[in-house]
């Protein structure tokens with residue numbers, strides 16, 4: 001069976017070959033493993049990558065004398081959102097305020113050593129926020145890059161009291177090392193990006209800092225990325241954070257109803273924006289996808305119960321009845 005390797009895989013493999021440090025090699029191999037097409041034709045290659053990875057990890061542990069810790073967090077809810085930034089900017093405070101997680105907040109840096117997830121409500125859905133260890137002034141571990149690459153959205157938090165524009169630049173540089181470019185950014189010359197990622201910039205401690213001057217500076221540095229000023233102390237801007245996160249995830253909530261029954265608005269199906277009636281059917285059950293003939297849709301800007309075919313694109317809030 002042909003392996004049908006994707007351009008992403010070939011790019012990661014090329015990086016592996018030109019990698020100089022152990023960390024770079026591990027990162028490239030992890031990327032290769034993440035993007036390699038998973039089918040019978042690549043099973044041998046997958047095993048080979050895993051073998052090389054474990055060899056390099058052991059080598060790394062020998063060299064540093066510590067066990068190379070590696071973390072990942074399983075995605076839950078409607079999307080996974082990382083909260084990252086330099087030390088002491090208020091990341092743990094934010095995740096603690098918006099979710100059920102008991103994050104550790106302290107006025108000294110590096111209190112958060114490993115990623116900690118929590119669930120944030122947005123109206124009737126839940127979104128996963130992950131309180132990340134700080135991006136520091138030294139290169140992050142490979143797992144940090146991996147988590148950043150697989151997240152649905154990255155929230156970059158900067159402290160408005162401490163040159164927030166420079167902080168944003170530092171974080172953007174680190175993300176560029178992960179080959180991630182904030183969606184919509186032009187990117188710097190010489191950097192090779194591989195992945196565009198939606199991003200939200202939060203300026204924290206707005207209660208302490210007169211924002212009139214620093215906010216425009218931060219907006220300029222963010223060149224087009226969405227920016228919000230917030231305070232974990234007073235709660236200023238936190239509701240706006242929920243809404244912005246939902247919007248940037250680019251998802252819609254769609255409700256189903258059985259013929260002749262009431263709408264059930266408590267349990268939405270969460271779909272990517274642009275999803276069709278067929279995508280919804282597929283989400284409900286594979287059987288449905290094959291069986292259903294048409295749908296009826298209720299929603300803003302539609303006739304009530306309008307008959308639609310399987311390619312009909314759905315919008316947030318639509319109610320759909322699938323007819324077999």
Ligand SMILES: Nc1nc2c(ncn2[C@@H]2O[C@H](COP(=O)(O)OP(=O)(O)O)[C@@H](O)[C@H]2O)c(=O)[nH]1
Pocket residue numbers: 086087088089090091092093094104105106107108109110111112134204205206207208230231232233234
């Ligand atoms: N005044 C003010 N202090 C904050 C705010 N957010 C966090 N802090 C304080 O800043 C320090 C670091 O907060 P923490 O959430 O642990 O930051 P992290 O290292 O980025 O996770 C703590 O003393 C917090 O109480 C805020 O919005 N306003």
Ligand SMILES: [Mg+2]
Pocket residue numbers: 091092093104105111112132
């Ligand atoms: Mg923290």
